[in-house]
Amino acid sequence: MVILRVRFSSFWSIPRSAIQIPNSALGWTMALAIKAEGIFKSFYSGWRRNKKKEVLKGIDLQVEEGEIFGIMGPNGAGKTTLLSILSTLLLPDQGKIQILGIDRLRDGQRIREKVNISSGNANFVWNLTVRENLHFYGMLYGLTGKKRTEKVEALIKLFNLEEHGDVSFDRLSTGLKQRLSLAKCLINDPFLLFLDEPTVGLDPSISVRIREQVRSIQKERGMTVLLTTHNMREAEYLCGRIAFLKAGEILTTGTPEVLKRMVRIGDTVRIEFHGKIPEDELSRADGVINYSITDGVCDIIVDEGEKRLGTLVALLSRDGVQIGKITLGQTELEDVFIEFAKGPDSDLGLCV
Numbered sequence: 001m002v003i004l005r006v007r008f009s010s011f012w013s014i015p016r017s018a019i020q021i022p023n024s025a026l027g028w029t030m031a032l033a034i035k036a037e038g039i040f041k042s043f044y045s046g047w048r049r050n051k052k053k054e055v056l057k058g059i060d061l062q063v064e065e066g067e068i069f070g071i072m073g074p075n076g077a078g079k080t081t082l083l084s085i086l087s088t089l090l091l092p093d094q095g096k097i098q099i100l101g102i103d104r105l106r107d108g109q110r111i112r113e114k115v116n117i118s119s120g121n122a123n124f125v126w127n128l129t130v131r132e133n134l135h136f137y138g139m140l141y142g143l144t145g146k147k148r149t150e151k152v153e154a155l156i157k158l159f160n161l162e163e164h165g166d167v168s169f170d171r172l173s174t175g176l177k178q179r180l181s182l183a184k185c186l187i188n189d190p191f192l193l194f195l196d197e198p199t200v201g202l203d204p205s206i207s208v209r210i211r212e213q214v215r216s217i218q219k220e221r222g223m224t225v226l227l228t229t230h231n232m233r234e235a236e237y238l239c240g241r242i243a244f245l246k247a248g249e250i251l252t253t254g255t256p257e258v259l260k261r262m263v264r265i266g267d268t269v270r271i272e273f274h275g276k277i278p279e280d281e282l283s284r285a286d287g288v289i290n291y292s293i294t295d296g297v298c299d300i301i302v303d304e305g306e307k308r309l310g311t312l313v314a315l316l317s318r319d320g321v322q323i324g325k326i327t328l329g330q331t332e333l334e335d336v337f338i339e340f341a342k343g344p345d346s347d348l349g350l351c352v
Helices: 079-086 108-114 130-140 145-158 174-184 204-221 232-238 256-262 279-284 305-316 333-340
Strands: 032-045 051-064 068-072 094-099 115-119 192-196 224-228 241-246 249-254 267-274 288-294 297-302 322-329
Touching: 032 079, 032 224, 051 079, 051 224, 051 249, 068 079, 068 204, 068 232, 079 094, 079 192, 079 224, 108 115, 115 174, 130 145, 130 174, 145 174, 174 204, 204 224, 204 232, 224 232, 232 333, 241 256, 241 333, 249 256, 256 333, 267 305, 279 288, 279 305, 297 305, 305 322
Parallel strands: 068 224, 068 241, 115 192, 192 224
Antiparallel strands: 032 051, 032 094, 241 249, 267 297, 267 322, 288 297
16 A cells, blocks of 8 residues: 655644555555665774674665564674664665665755654653653754644653653653653654664563554554564564564565474474374374374474364374374464574575
């Protein structure tokens, strides 16, 4: 779908997703919010700046308008550096970038008017209150008078900060600081939102609430979100597509479902039974990677659990074997992350 953006002076404008025209009717393809080609970035250290560390090594990335796109990778992979470059906080050493159709290297100011960023390590003026901090950032984005006041109060209400509006930043809990950070990043009604580990260090219950708010706001406003995270549940819940970044290179990109299928760990089928399992036939069955039998329980690793389950039950039911409880365990996104975080010999370079 192509989203026609409608701006009104009021903060509570019509959601951008409210007016949509099918791409097929216009003959258009999906627009890109982010298009990056050949991004390199190095940092230098030492008193002569003679120690070079390559952080990004030829990054190519495309993010479609209106999607939540996730970037995952181990510590030191270059996630925050990439986010900082795309959000105009850092300059790349080399490469081409377009943000919302604007050349990032030629017109960074126009991009900054249309994007915003929130970090998991929220940092605000420590002695200003929640309300004062939001007014401060509102002024930086050129909001004045009644319009700024209305927007600040609307954001305080949206993130349930009414009871804390007059509390200084240094007295807020970690969860409240993060809610303030998310409120701040909506102050300019951005088209593109960068979230750098938005729930890091938060209690599970608060993390769930933050994720729900991010998803709700993105859906209501039709904005694009680029998210970095270590949280597998967060990535699977929020992201339509995920890129795995390691040692400054994107190894693969795909939906959570596709990425899980790529990892040849397989799904597990656990079958409780009485009788004698026909092991010769089981070992030769289509899709069976491995199996073990212990005390009336048969654990079978298969390529696709749901696809193979019916055949396995039929095979094991022969010769008077009685089938009891069946449990299907699917590959988790965490398994995919672990495989990609392994050493350089990991052979999982498929791009989707």
